[in-house]
């Protein structure tokens with residue numbers, strides 16, 4: 001059932017969550033598919049509807065910091081880790097930041113893929129917060145899309161992909177940030193980013209100092225990272241191929257994309273207008289006067305926030321038009337550009 005987001009529908013959706021239902025709801029990053037984290041039957045339905053493998057842990061969404069007490073085992077954290085947590089809690093939360101922390105035994109293994117840690121996020125979205133507060137206060141919610149496919153940034157994306165399998169879809173318009181949260185591991189000796197996302201490395205480092213540079217390794221395209229230990233913290237579910245459109249995607253540096261010859265049946269996804277103009281010079285005969293049907297630009301003036309918020313929307317649009325391939329330009333490798341490139345790389349590894 002697709003419902004507009006308002007006070008009444010939030011209350012109905014909250015009561016649905018309390019009764020073990022599953023609800024898709026908007027957040028500032030992408031739409032989530034929520035279930036009460038303490039209800040394992042509801043959690044199992046989330047995995048089933050998404051066709052998500054059970055080893056891929058869910059992010060638990062909270063609406064106040066005090067809920068951390070019900071989820072996190074502080075006794076398993078050293079003083080430095082607690083200091084970092086406090087600092088981030090006071091600065092970047094609520095926001096598009098997910099923290100990996102040692103879990104209390106009460107948090108079901110199903111929610112954490114059997115790991116000893118739990119992923120927690122405090123979203124910055126009034127509708128999401130009201131829903132969480134009025135339900136059980138801790139809502140496990142992966143992105144509301146079939147496993148491996150593009151994340152939804154509008155309620156229509158959820159309705160098209162998961163439709164009747166979900167009890168309620170709350171329509172809160174387009175997600176403001178448009179890429180998923182940054183996943184930051186605070187459970188290991190040195191904090192490290194497991195997934196670049198809506199908060200940049202630079203912003204995090206400004207509050208807690210230098211982050212460990214090592215990114216988790218992905219042994220094979222389709223093979224999940226299964227091993228995990230606190231010392232060498234890997235992130236299951238971070239596959240080489242993910243967030244992928246059905247259409248084959250080639251990710252190219254600006255120079256290479258600008259030399260790519262025009263093909264009528266392909267889509268071109270430029271980072272900004274400057275790159276598009278360069279490419280046009282190399283393709284003087286491209287029939288571009290008819291509205292640039294197969295040309296897509298992430299942000300005309302190259303603004304990284306704007307580009308991130310358009311990324312999944314443009315890819316959904318391109319995928320629906322069934323081009324034979326997508327040629328996409330790599331974004332500048334800084335700030336939100338890292339999250340954009342991470343998603344495009346994963347999309348290109350299909």
Ligand code: AMP
Nearest residue numbers: 057115117118119142143235236237238
């Ligand atoms: P999604 O909710 O679909 O954006 O995906 C959440 C991602 O967060 C998972 O695929 C994992 O990579 C990561 N994650 C969640 N829980 C943990 C955890 N306990 N340890 C490491 N990574 C996690």
Ligand code: MG
Nearest residue numbers: 142143144151
């Ligand atoms: Mg996801």
